[in-house]
Ligand SMILES: Cc1cc2nc3c(=O)[nH]c(=O)nc-3n(C[C@H](O)[C@H](O)[C@H](O)COP(=O)(O)O)c2cc1C
């Protein structure tokens with residue numbers, strides 16, 4: 001692994017520089033959450049509350065971080081959460097993120113609201129991609145997106161179910177946040193002449209009437225594995241798996257939808273109790289350190305994903321900034337595994353948690 005530039009010794013060191021280089025309204029869109037942003041903070045605090053009980057005198061001379069997700073080999077149990085409109089943060093946008101994730105050997109979930117077409121992202125990618133879909137009002141368009149993702153080589157559909165409408169985001173409301181010039185949802189047939197707020201643009205496209213029947217429909221129109229993203233209730237996870245989901249991504253959208261929503265690390269054990277035996281369970285929200293990855297994996301998450309930190313790296317230095325952020329997670333995880341007595345991912349378990 002490349003040496004860590006001393007200016008950036010933790011993922012959050014990228015945040016301050018990203019804030020300095022991004023326009024204020026774009027920074028607010030990335031950093032912000034719903035309401036008072038209590039859940040944004042709660043996601044991180046839930047990690048801080050968990051304490052570790054490292055184990056000694058285990059041979060950690062040879063270590064590997066390798067794992068798999070739905071059969072896809074990965075260099076580590078950390079991946080890129082889907083986030084919208086990467087060219088807001090850097091002109092290379094989604095291409096830079098795909099190249100960095102591929103070079104690191106990590107899973108990259110590409111948002112349907114990408115500012116580069118899903119085909120161009122797939123061409124640039126050297127690692128595995130999953131496609132994150134919101135079910136659109138136009139079901140024909142929704143289906144064609146799934147077919148395009150299949151044709152382009154994406155390996156799973158990640159259905160976002162937590163955004164029937166965009167949450168009440170104080171910062172974006174204050175800023176009347178609109179997409180910057182030249183940044184468009186290019187996967188979708190949306191004109192370039194309109195200039196609505198992001199929330200209005202979203203309301204035109206995304207279907208707020210979505211129910212479990214639609215999950216069944218999406219399941220039926222593709223042979224790709226289905227992951228349902230945006231679940232925190234165990235009963236929702238159970239229903240998703242009953243309807244054929246291969247994976248559940250425990251997420252509260254980084255605290256951007258429901259302020260006061262349970263932290264994802266608080267919700268994870270209950271979700272695992274219900275579906276952990278029959279589906280892969282992933283998590284995002286507040287993962288900032290290698291120790292956070294270790295805690296989530298020790299609890300039972302297969303892979304965890306980072307949202308904002310990837311955008312910080314992208315804003316700071318394009319592909320190499322994203323690569324640096326991803327390498328920090330891997331480097332920190334490698335060292336915390338070694339110091340906790342874990343030579344591989346399979347040996348990370350609940351025995352490492354003080355109060356699992
Ligand atoms: C700027 C931004 C845009 C996002 N866009 C999407 C999106 O298009 N689709 C989606 O499923 N989730 C989206 N999310 C949510 C992330 O996938 C993820 O759930 C969240 O960012 C994880 O929390 P973290 O930022 O604390 O790591 C977005 C998050 C941010 C910060």
Ligand SMILES: CCCCC(=O)C(=O)O
Pocket residue numbers: 084113163198202253256
């Ligand atoms: C604008 C489309 C939704 C992007 C999103 O999921 C978010 O801003 O959290």
